[in-house]
Each structure stands twice: as C-alpha cells, then as structure tokens.
Amino acid sequence: MDDDTPTSDRDEESRPPEDSATDSPQSTEASRETDRPETDTADASDSSDPSSSSDTSDASDASDASDASERAESGEAVTAEDIDIRESIGPSDAEDGGVEDDASTDVSLDEVVLEDDDGDSRGLFDDLLSGEPIFENKEVLRPSYTPHELPHRTEQINQMATILVSALRGETPSNILIYGKTGTGKTASAKFVSQELESTSQKYDVPCEVEYINCEVTDTQYRVLAQLANKFIEKNFDIIENRLDRLEDLRTRVGESPAPLEDTSFDSVEAVEERIEQLETDREEMETVPMTGWPTDRVYSTFFDAVDYNERVVVIMLDEIDKLVEKSGDDTLYNLSRMNSELSNSRISIMGISNDLKFTDFLDPRVKSSLGEEEIVFPPYDANQLRDILQHRADVAFKGGALTDDVIPLCAAFAAQEHGDARRALDLLRTAGELAERGQADTVEEAHVRQAQDKIELDRVVEVVRTLPTQSKIVLFAIILLEKNGVRNINTGEVFNIYKRLCEEIDADILTQRRVTDLISELDMLGIVNAVVVSKGRYGRTKEISLSVPIDETEAVLLSDSRLGDIENAQPFVQARFDN
Numbered sequence: 001m002d003d004d005t006p007t008s009d010r011d012e013e014s015r016p017p018e019d020s021a022t023d024s025p026q027s028t029e030a031s032r033e034t035d036r037p038e039t040d041t042a043d044a045s046d047s048s049d050p051s052s053s054s055d056t057s058d059a060s061d062a063s064d065a066s067d068a069s070e071r072a073e074s075g076e077a078v079t080a081e082d083i084d085i086r087e088s089i090g091p092s093d094a095e096d097g098g099v100e101d102d103a104s105t106d107v108s109l110d111e112v113v114l115e116d117d118d119g120d121s122r123g124l125f126d127d128l129l130s131g132e133p134i135f136e137n138k139e140v141l142r143p144s145y146t147p148h149e150l151p152h153r154t155e156q157i158n159q160m161a162t163i164l165v166s167a168l169r170g171e172t173p174s175n176i177l178i179y180g181k182t183g184t185g186k187t188a189s190a191k192f193v194s195q196e197l198e199s200t201s202q203k204y205d206v207p208c209e210v211e212y213i214n215c216e217v218t219d220t221q222y223r224v225l226a227q228l229a230n231k232f233i234e235k236n237f238d239i240i241e242n243r244l245d246r247l248e249d250l251r252t253r254v255g256e257s258p259a260p261l262e263d264t265s266f267d268s269v270e271a272v273e274e275r276i277e278q279l280e281t282d283r284e285e286m287e288t289v290p291m292t293g294w295p296t297d298r299v300y301s302t303f304f305d306a307v308d309y310n311e312r313v314v315v316i317m318l319d320e321i322d323k324l325v326e327k328s329g330d331d332t333l334y335n336l337s338r339m340n341s342e343l344s345n346s347r348i349s350i351m352g353i354s355n356d357l358k359f360t361d362f363l364d365p366r367v368k369s370s371l372g373e374e375e376i377v378f379p380p381y382d383a384n385q386l387r388d389i390l391q392h393r394a395d396v397a398f399k400g401g402a403l404t405d406d407v408i409p410l411c412a413a414f415a416a417q418e419h420g421d422a423r424r425a426l427d428l429l430r431t432a433g434e435l436a437e438r439g440q441a442d443t444v445e446e447a448h449v450r451q452a453q454d455k456i457e458l459d460r461v462v463e464v465v466r467t468l469p470t471q472s473k474i475v476l477f478a479i480i481l482l483e484k485n486g487v488r489n490i491n492t493g494e495v496f497n498i499y500k501r502l503c504e505e506i507d508a509d510i511l512t513q514r515r516v517t518d519l520i521s522e523l524d525m526l527g528i529v530n531a532v533v534v535s536k537g538r539y540g541r542t543k544e545i546s547l548s549v550p551i552d553e554t555e556a557v558l559l560s561d562s563r564l565g566d567i568e569n570a571q572p573f574v575q576a577r578f579d580n
C-alpha cells in the first residue's frame with residue numbers, strides 16, 4: 001500500500017457546529033444590551049449604585065445633563081441614564097436646535113448622538129461600549145467553549161487515553177461507552193481526549209482520526225452513515241490531491257534522469273503514469289452521498305469504501321447515542337460494530353456517550369456486548385468540585401475583582417442541588433454577570449446570582465410549558481384559573497369541571513377524569529404543579545393541587561398557544577364551578 005499520508009488529517013468540518021466558538025467582539029454583547037434600553041435603565045435604577053437613582057428634580061436634571069454633555073465632550077463614558085436625562089429636558093434641547101418633536105418619547109438616534117473631542121459623532125453603541133465591562137472574555141462561559149483544563153476529570157480522561165492509545169500503535173481500540181448525568185463533563189472530556197489523540201497522531205505521523213457525531217441532530221442510520229461517508233470522501237479527495245501533486249512532480253523529475261525513482265516503489269516512468277491515472281479514476285468515481293434518496297445499503301457500502309480507501313484508525317464518537325437508538329433502533333450500531341471484520345486497510349472503534357444509563361437494555365445482546373467493551377462512568381460533581389471548575393473559568397472570563405467572594409460558592413451550591421451539573425453552574429455564573437453588567441454594577445454580587453437562578457428557572461418553566469401537549473395545557477390552564485380566583489386546596493374534580501368547559505369552548509376532545517388525573521400527575525412530575533394526596537377521613541382520599549410556578553408568566557405562555565389564545569373571558573368558567 002502507498003504510504004502517502006494526507007498533509008492535513010485534521011478536518012475542521014469534523015468538529016460539531018457548537019465547537020466552533022470564536023471570540024466575539026465586545027460589540028456583539030453591547031448590541032445585545034442596547035436592544036433593551038428601557039430595561040437597562042430600569043435595572044440601573046434597581047441597582048444599589050447611588051448614581052443610578054432616577055429620582056431627580058428638574059434642576060438636577062439640567063445640571064446632570066450638562067455633566068453628561070461635558071463628560072461626552074471630554075470623551076468620558078456617557079451612561080444610558082445620561083441619555084434619559086437629555087430626553088427629559090426636551091425644551092432646552094429644542095432651544096439648541098436639537099430635538100424639535102418634544103412629544104416623542106422614543107429615543108431616536110438624533111437625540112443620543114453626541115460629539116467627542118475629535119468632532120466624531122458618538123452614537124448609542126459608543127456609549128455602551130465605553131462602559132467598563134465586567135467580562136474579560138464571556139465566551140469561555142458558554143457551552144460551546146472547550147476548556148483546556150478539566151478539573152476533577154483526570155481519572156476519566158486517563159481511562160479514555162489508556163484505551164485509545166492503541167490507535168496510535170495502529171491497533172483497534174476497544175469500544176467505549178461513557179455514562180453520566182447531564183453536565184458532568186462527558187462531551188468536554190471526550191473532545192479533549194480526541195484533540196490530544198489527533199495532535200499526537202500528527203506528531204508521530206500515524207493515521208488516526210476522530211469523527212464526532214451528535215446523534216440528537218443526526219438521528220437516523222442513513223444520516224449517520226451519510227455524514228461519515230461524506231467526511232471520509234472529502235478526506236480522500238485531499239489524500240488523492242496530495243499524492244497526485246507528488247507523483248506529477250516525480251514524473252517531471254524522472255523526465256530529466258531516472259535517478260529520482262530509486263527511492264520509490266516505481267520502476268519506470270510508465271508505472272508512475274499508471275498510478276496517476278489510477279488516482280484520477282478513483283477521484284472521478286468517488287461520489288458524495290446525498291442527504292436523502294439512496295437505499296441505506298448503498299450509503300453503507302459508500303461509507304465502507306471511503307473509510308477503507310486509506311490505512312487509518314478511526315474513532316467514531318457518537319454523542320447522545322441513546323437518542324439514535326430511541327429514534328432508529330440499533331441497526332447503525334450493529335453495522336458499525338461488525339465492520340472491522342471486513343475492513344482491510346482501516347479499523348474503526350466506537351465511543352458512545354449517553355446520559356441514559358438504561359439505554360443498553362434496548363440493544364441487541366451482540367451490539368450490547370461489543371459496544372460496552374469498556375465502560376466509563378462520570379459521577380455528578382459536588383459543590384466543592386463545581387467551585388473549582390467555576391474558579392478556573394472565572395479567572396479567564398471576568399475582569400480582576402469583578403466577582404465578590406460569595407458569587408462562586410453560591411453558583412456552585414445552587415448547581416450542586418441540581419444533580420451536580422457543571423453546565424448549570426456556568427450558566428448561572430454567566431447570567432449573574434450579564435445581570436450585573438445590565439444593571440451597570442461594578443461587581444457581581446450574591447443578589448445577581450439569586451436573580452440569575454430565578455431567571456434560569458423561569459426560562460426552564462417557560463420552555464416546559466410551551467412544549468406541553470394541548471390537553472396538558474388545558475388542564476394547567478384550568479388550575480391557573482382556579483388559583484387566580486382564589487380557590488385554595490384545589491381538587492381533581494374542580495379541575496375537571498373547568499377543564500371540560502375549556503375544552504368545549506375551544507372544541508377540543510374531552511378526556512375522562514381518570515386521564516385528567518394522570519395529566520395532573522405528569523404536571524406534578526415536571527415540577528409545574530404540586531399535587532399532594534390528603535386523607536379526608538371517612539370521605540376517602542383526594543388530591544390537593546397547587547401551582548408551583550409563577551402564575552402570570554405561565555398563563556402568558558399558555559395564552560400564546562394559538563388554540564388556548566382563543567379562550568376569551570375565562571372568568572365565567574370559574575363562576576360556573578359554584579353553579580354546579
């Protein structure tokens with residue numbers, strides 16, 4: 001076999017989309033903040049910073065405004081509050097020939113464009129940019145960032161490396177299954193090990209590649225095989241190009257004297273030409289797989305040929321592998337796991353990542369034993385470990401002194417309560433920083449973390465409620481209507497009565513009371529309502545239901561559903577409860 005190797009096996013496209021974090025310029029953040037000038041100002045007045053007080057008299061308005069102008073003229077930061085002050089003293093602006101339409105309360109660009117020393121106009125964004133941001137580099141707190149250091153995962157990383165090192169010796173590594181709850185660093189650790197593996201393989205010139213597939217997105221056998229096939233076809237094109245360049249160069253040199261052939265496996269210029277022709281034919285015959293339309297066995301054989309075109313060890317990383325099995329069974333895994341016995345030049349190994357410990361129960365026993373040759377478990381982080389992880393990231397993400405002492409321990413403690421999820425901890429820290437920045441505070445305080453916790457929790461609730469099936473939404477709406485009308489200790493019968501009327505109103509099927517009881521239990525499991533069974537003595541037992549989420553926000557999400565939005569004037573339904 002030809003020992004040519006591609007110049008660059010590191011195919012950037014093999015990285016998952018979320019892996020392509022780039023340092024975005026500050027302006028991106030600033031522009032995000034400027035989308036919400038009113039909120040910003042409100043937040044600013046909430047902050048403990050005395051300079052943000054909005055309770056100012058006309059006289060102080062005027063002097064503040066001239067302060068602001070002076071600061072603007074001297075190139076100093078002009079805050080959103082300054083902009084407000086300028087608006088509130090419309091008449092003097094008008095005198096200056098500035099704003100003519102003093103009835104307008106919108107912040108138009110004319111109103112906020114100031115001039116700096118050089119006579120350049122200072123716009124909305126300049127003002128926001130000139131503020132001292134809390135963040136040094138916010139990107140490192142985003143999920144897309146792959147950290148270079150993973151505290152408290154050394155053991156798991158070493159385990160993976162010990163198994164995968166055989167790839168660097170040209171042998172087939174055992175398949176690996178990685179388990180652990182969400183946010184325990186499975187993906188980050190696996191990607192870290194893959195990057196190390198690929199860079200070491202380049203250092204020693206051993207053909208070893210890692211292909212990452214997120215099975216939540218690529219969730220059918222066709223798509224997995226097509227994606228892999230196309231990646232390898234692309235790599236093969238590079239390999240062919242490379243080889244052709246070298247052979248054409250050789251052919252030219254051999255034209256002058258046959259000496260260059262001595263160090264090669266070719267014995268004549270004709271042999272070189274034959275090889276060139278062969279490579280050109282290979283290139284023409286390689287056909288990329290369309291995203292739909294081929295029979296699966298053709299996709300499989302295209303992938304097989306593409307992988308086997310060159311000598312290499314390939315590690316296929318299937319993240320969220322349980323989603324693939326759930327959606328399309330274990331055929332893909334079966335096919336991939338038996339490939340090695342048929343491949344002649346290459347070897348493949350599978351690294352599956354899952355946060356569902358039980359998913360292997362659904363696998364064919366042969367697939368199960370082949371896939372689970374090695375198992376690595378990622379336990380949840382405790383609060384101390386989360387603190388270390390946050391500290392490492394915060395050192396890079398925030399400006400020095402931007403965090404008060406309580407911030408990291410509190411974020412760690414909140415996230416430890418949520419099954420030790422590092423993603424949640426990082427989200428909290430980032431959101432707390434954003435809230436502080438929005439409130440124009442100089443430091444991130446404990447209160448920002450608590451606000452961030454509420455915000456994230458609310459976002460989660462909104463998402464859960466938004467994606468509920470319609471019937472569950474109607475049941476939840478019935479509970480909300482009862483609560484809004486001051487009904488305490490709501491029971492299933494009461495919910496059912498309102499539910500029935502709501503269904504009639506929007507023409508939805510009416511489920512039985514038993515089914516509605518089940519839906520209430522599901523809402524309870526999702527943490528949206530709290531349903532406790534209470535004993536009523538000789539009257540038996542009943543469920544007492546109460547809402548566990550903020551009522552107004554939840555109602556707004558429900559009403560944004562086009563079907564429920566049709567319900568007008570829900571009040572009479574509740575009154576009807578007492579008529580029954």
Ligand SMILES: Nc1ncnc2c1ncn2[C@@H]1O[C@H](COP(=O)(O)OP(=O)(O)OP(=O)(O)O)[C@@H](O)[C@H]1O
Pocket residue numbers: 142143144145146147149150151152153180181182183184185186187188189354355389422423426
């Ligand atoms: N030990 C660690 N050190 C630094 N950052 C970490 C560590 N563990 C996890 N993280 C960070 O936490 C976030 C979540 O990690 P990751 O995506 O690896 O979790 P996961 O276990 O794969 O979760 P899921 O199952 O939900 O995909 C990422 O931003 C990751 O960088």
